Amino acid sequence: MAPLTPYVDFLYFALLLYPTIPAVILGLSRRLGIWYVLLATAGMIWLQYDNPFGRTVSGPIPGAYPLPGAKVYEPIRHTLWQSLVAFQHVAPQLVYLLVYTAFELLLMLGFAALRKRSKKPLPYYIAVIAAFVPLGIVKFYPLYMHLLPHFLNGPSAAKVAQAEGLVPSSTTPGLLVPGLVDTVGFVGISYITFRAVDVLINLQDGLIERPGIGLWLSFVLFFPTISAGPIDRIRRFTSDWKQRRTRAQYIADMDAGIYRIAQGFLYKFVIAFWIWQLWLQPASRTPGLHGMLSYMYGYTFYLFFDFAGYSAFAIGVSNFFGVHTPENFHAPFLARNFKDFWNRWFITLSWWLRDHVYMRFVLNATKRKWFKNKYVTSYIGYLLTMGLMGLWHGPQANYLVYGFYQGIMLIASDFLARWNQRRNLLPDNTLTRAGSIFLTFNLVAFGMLIFSGHLFT
Amino acid sequence: MADVATEVLDILEGVAQSREVRRNMDLPLYQSGLLDSLATVTLMAAFAERFGLEISPAEFDQERWATPTKLIADIRERLAV
Numbered sequence: 388m389a390p391l392t393p394y395v396d397f398l399y400f401a402l403l404l405y406p407t408i409p410a411v412i413l414g415l416s417r418r419l420g421i422w423y424v425l426l427a428t429a430g431m432i433w434l435q436y437d438n439p440f441g442r443t444v445s446g447p448i449p450g451a452y453p454l455p456g457a458k459v460y461e462p463i464r465h466t467l468w469q470s471l472v473a474f475q476h477v478a479p480q481l482v483y484l485l486v487y488t489a490f491e492l493l494l495m496l497g498f499a500a501l502r503k504r505s506k507k508p509l510p511y512y513i514a515v516i517a518a519f520v521p522l523g524i525v526k527f528y529p530l531y532m533h534l535l536p537h538f539l540n541g542p543s544a545a546k547v548a549q550a551e552g553l554v555p556s557s558t559t560p561g562l563l564v565p566g567l568v569d570t571v572g573f574v575g576i577s578y579i580t581f582r583a584v585d586v587l588i589n590l591q592d593g594l595i596e597r598p599g600i601g602l603w604l605s606f607v608l609f610f611p612t613i614s615a616g617p618i619d620r621i622r623r624f625t626s627d628w629k630q631r632r633t634r635a636q637y638i639a640d641m642d643a644g645i646y647r648i649a650q651g652f653l654y655k656f657v658i659a660f661w662i663w664q665l666w667l668q669p670a671s672r673t674p675g676l677h678g679m680l681s682y683m684y685g686y687t688f689y690l691f692f693d694f695a696g697y698s699a700f701a702i703g704v705s706n707f708f709g710v711h712t713p714e715n716f717h718a719p720f721l722a723r724n725f726k727d728f729w730n731r732w733f734i735t736l737s738w739w740l741r742d743h744v745y746m747r748f749v750l751n752a753t754k755r756k757w758f759k760n761k762y763v764t765s766y767i768g769y770l771l772t773m774g775l776m777g778l779w780h781g782p783q784a785n786y787l788v789y790g791f792y793q794g795i796m797l798i799a800s801d802f803l804a805r806w807n808q809r810r811n812l813l814p815d816n817t818l819t820r821a822g823s824i825f826l827t828f829n830l831v832a833f834g835m836l837i838f839s840g841h842l843f844t
Numbered sequence: 845m846a847d848v849a850t851e852v853l854d855i856l857e858g859v860a861q862s863r864e865v866r867r868n869m870d871l872p873l874y875q876s877g878l879l880d881s882l883a884t885v886t887l888m889a890a891f892a893e894r895f896g897l898e899i900s901p902a903e904f905d906q907e908r909w910a911t912p913t914k915l916i917a918d919i920r921e922r923l924a925v
Contacts (some may be wrong), residue, residue, distance in 0.1 A: 592900035622903075726880070746885050746901035753889040765882045 390480050390574065391435045393614045394651065394700040402434050403704065410707050414637040419709045421628050424605045427708060431610040436481040436573060480573035487521050487576065491583045492603065494518055495590075499597035502590050511591045515584055522580045525572035526781050575614040577779060581739055582607050586621045588743055595621060602628075609712075611704040615697055617715040617735040627710050640706040647703030654696025662689045671841070683836040690835055691719065694733070720831070723823045724800040725793070728831055736776070745772040765801070770794040785840040792834050800827075848923065849916045855890045856912060859883050869913045874906045884909070897922050 391399045406427035413419040434440075498514040586603065589595045598606070598621065606624045632640065667689050670681040698715035705712035713735050722728035729737040749768045751757075758764045770791070777790020806812075813819050836842060856865050860878040864871055873879040879887075884904060891897045897919070909915045 588902050592902050594900060594903050741881055742901050742904050746881055746904060749882060749885040750888055750901055753885060754892060761882065761886060 389438065390478075391438050392574075393435060393611075394655065394697055398440060399435070402431070406430060407704070407707050410709075411641065414632070414641070414707070414709065415634055417631050417634060417637075419632075419637070421602060421605050424609065424708050424710070425601055428605055428608050428610040428613075432484065432608060432613065433481065435610070435614075436484055437478040483576075484573045487573070488604070488608065490521065491518060491580075491607065492600065495583065495586055495603060496597070496600075498587055499590055506591070506593070511587070514587050518584050518587060519580060521572075522576055525576055526778075528572070530782060578616045578618055579607050579613060581618045581736075582621070585618075585739065585743070589621055595625070598625070609705070609708075609710060611708065611710075612701045612712055615694075615701075617698055617701060617712050618739050619710075619712055619735070620739075623713065624710065632709065637709075640709070640711075644703040644706030647699045647706070651696045651698075651700035651703060654692045654699060656696075659689055659692035659696055662692060679836070679841070682839070682841055683832050686839045686841065687832040687835040690838075691716070720828050721824055722827050722831070723820060724804065724827055725796040725830075726800060728827060729793075729797070732831075736779075740772050740776055744775060745769070748772070762801075762805075766798045769797040769801075773797065780838075783840070785837060785843050789834060789838040792837055796830060796834070848920055851894060852891075852916045852919050853912065855887065855894065856915065859886045859890065865912050870911045872910060873912070873915070874910060879909070891919065895919070895923060 391402075393399050410419060410423065410427065413423055494514055494517055498510060501510045586595070586598065586606075590597065602625065606619065606621055609619070609624075612619065662685060666685040667682065670678055670685050672678070673681060695716040702712045702714065715734050717731040717734065719728060719732035722731050729741075745768045748771055749761075749764050752764045752768070753761065758767070771794075773790045773794035774787075775790070776793065777786045777788070780786040780789070853866055856873075857863060860873065860883060862878055865873070865878065871878070881904075885901065887909075888899045888901070891899060899922070907914075908918050
């Protein structure tokens with residue numbers, strides 16, 4: 388009973404029609420409100436994470452593991468381990484999602500109440516860190532799950548657990564690890580955590596009133612974007628509901644939505660699929676430098692078309708539910724430098740980090756005069772921001788190196804640009820522009836090779 | 845109130861390192877590349893020091909500071925509140 392994957396499983400598209408048809412009727416008659424978004428989100432989340440249609444394929448509950456070791460602790464160990472195993476078979480993703488949502492909601496309500504009384508930074512820092520704790524538990528799971536069975540049951544049980552697919556093997560990096568999200572998390576936790584934290588930051592800065600529970604739930608859990616973004620912002624999301632759209636505006640939204648959904652099919656199911664089949668798969672089996680380079684470019688294009696295709700679906704479907712989900716990509720391979728690249732690639736993530744990490748850090752550092760030079764401040768900000776970006780993908784080596792690489796590239800491209808400006812070395816013409824686009828693309832592609840984990844296997 | 849405009853322009857000229865911001869009040873500051881996020885934060889820190897204005901990076905919106913005229917109008921509005 389694997390959960391449905393949005394915009395991948397055919398069943399998901401079929402089920403999507405059910406909440407969409409009433410949305411269209413409500414939209415055309417100017418009755419589409421946040422209440423309906425909440426209703427549709429509840430229904431789609433249940434279908435997606437619980438997937439009642441997939442029940443027939445569920446496997447048998449695994450039997451007891453051999454539990455060597457001291458007899459005294461045996462019952463405790465046994466209960467701990469068995470509950471961990473059994474939890475996998477009660478739509479665990481849905482359970483985790485509900486527990487997570489309740490936690491983040493209570494955190495927001497508690498913090499908003501404290502914030503009314505004072506603007507002190509301590510409760511704010513505690514709230515933001517607490518909001519990230521569930522994500523940390525999920526992301527660091529592969530690290531401590533290698534150790535946990537050893538502690539609980541000794542090395543032999545760890546091997547059994549690995550064989551059962553409960554514990555990811557240490558050689559497979561990243562999100563594709565089977566069983567990882569099934570065991571302690573749910574698909575989309577990374578993305579919706581950023582939305583929950585966005586609310587906390589806006590509350591702290593006094594930019595919003597405490598959002599109503601319905602608004603908060605529909606913003607954080609908004610089903611078209613729950614699994615992989617784009618990462619919307621509370622103030623932008625709220626602005627969609629300030630006034631009802633006219634019939635003509637809703638028709639324009641549908642028009643754009645249909646276009647984006649068609650684009651999603653083209654990017655994800657045609658272009659990305661064929662790149663995967665005809666380019667990436669053969670390249671991954673080709674040895675040597677030639678295979679590596681082929682994989683590098685193939686993966687870069689694959690990742691773009693797959694993710695931009697997914698984003699197009701998410702944006703297109705959002706339109707039908709009255710939400711103008713922000714764009715995620717803007718011709719990233721035409722970027723002239725790395726700063727330009729991050730204004731074109733995974734825009735909602737990079738702007739979230741720009742506003743909430745980089746600018747906050749640099750502003751604090753400037754006001755408190757932590758560093759003498761504003762460029763040093765900025766460069767430390769780049770490393771911090773991109774380091775967090777890497778870590779956000781997971782604590783695996785490929786993501787951490789990717790984050791560091793992006794930080795260094797941002798610094799290098801800023802440094803070179805300022806150097807060139809001072810000395811007036813290169814003129815700004817068609818040739819130098821084309822050259823910088825070409826160079827940036829190749830360095831970006833190398834970054835994607837790091838990200839893919841292909842270098843680390 | 846004219847003083848605010850002059851002071852904002854002084855700060856802007858220093859941060860953007862361009863005299864053009866004084867001559868052309870409708871110069872697109874971000875599109876022309878004169879301002880970026882680092883320059884924006886430097887401006888925020890300068891406005892905090894000079895006017896005691898606390899501007900949050902979370903409300904950063906290029907549109908509000910798109911030209912010298914818009915920037916001055918925004919700072920005036922913030923000081924008036």
